Amino acid sequence: MAFFDPYALLGLARSASEAAIKSAYRKAVQTAHPDRGGDTDSFIAIVRAFGLLSDPDSRRLYDTTGIIDDEGVRNARADVRVILADMFDAAVQSAVASRLDLSSVNFIEQMQEAVRAGLSETRQDHKRIGSEIEGLNALRARIHRPDGEENLFVIRLDQQITAKATELAQLGRRVVLLETAVVELGNYQSETELITALETAD
Numbered sequence: 001m002a003f004f005d006p007y008a009l010l011g012l013a014r015s016a017s018e019a020a021i022k023s024a025y026r027k028a029v030q031t032a033h034p035d036r037g038g039d040t041d042s043f044i045a046i047v048r049a050f051g052l053l054s055d056p057d058s059r060r061l062y063d064t065t066g067i068i069d070d071e072g073v074r075n076a077r078a079d080v081r082v083i084l085a086d087m088f089d090a091a092v093q094s095a096v097a098s099r100l101d102l103s104s105v106n107f108i109e110q111m112q113e114a115v116r117a118g119l120s121e122t123r124q125d126h127k128r129i130g131s132e133i134e135g136l137n138a139l140r141a142r143i144h145r146p147d148g149e150e151n152l153f154v155i156r157l158d159q160q161i162t163a164k165a166t167e168l169a170q171l172g173r174r175v176v177l178l179e180t181a182v183v184e185l186g187n188y189q190s191e192t193e194l195i196t197a198l199e200t201a202d
Contacts, residue, residue: 004068006049014063018054022183025050051077054180056172076177083118083181087111112185119178126171133164 007014010024028046032038051073052058058069058076091110095102140157 004045004048006052006062006068009045009049010053012053016053018179021050021053022179025054026183026186047077048073050180050183054183055176076180079177080180080184083115083177084111084184087114087118087181090114108185112182115178115181115185119175119182122171122174122178126168126175129164129168129171133161133168136161136164 007016010016010021010028012020012024016024025046029043029050032043032046048070052062052068055069055072055076058072061067061069061072088107088111091105091107091114092102094110095105095107136157140154140161143151143153143157145151
């Protein structure tokens with residue numbers, strides 16, 4: 001089996017930023033896509049590399065151990081497919097409700113707008129929850145018992161902080177998925193190309 005190095009495949013250094021990873025993927029997939037004269041195996045490898053490096057947990061695992069979490073990558077891409085399918089459904093329903101000629105509707109463009117709107121909202125929620133956690137931690141630091149005994153209020157605050165941290169992590173993952181969806185949509189000129197790419201990458 002050939003050695004798989006996601007950084008080398010995308011021409012990146014290990015210190016590459018998220019923006020650099022997306023840019024490299026966008027450039028590579030343009031020439032590797034089978035519908036544009038590329039090789040199917042190379043295309044799949046590039047998609048796999050991007051899936052690994054765009055997921056923070058999978059990238060961290062690879063960077064620290066060399067282990068490739070293909071299951072995590074597949075799960076992330078499956079989630080991206082769900083997001084795009086939902087956006088496509090919404091775009092079609094909107095076009096039908098508006099009595100538009102479906103043959104003339106640019107669904108890729110409409111999906112891009114919907115995904116970007118969702119991304120903006122999720123980023124705002126992520127920032128809000130992060131601020132709430134900071135506030136709870138600041139409050140926790142102020143509450144203490146001089147006798148050193150168990151503090152009921154601190155226990156309650158810890159529970160709230162843990163719940164908020166879980167929510168923050170979920171929002172962070174959704175931000176990554178939506179950012180990936182934006183990149184995917186920007187790579188293709190038609191719904192057919194997009195569907196082919198997502199299905200081929202399994």
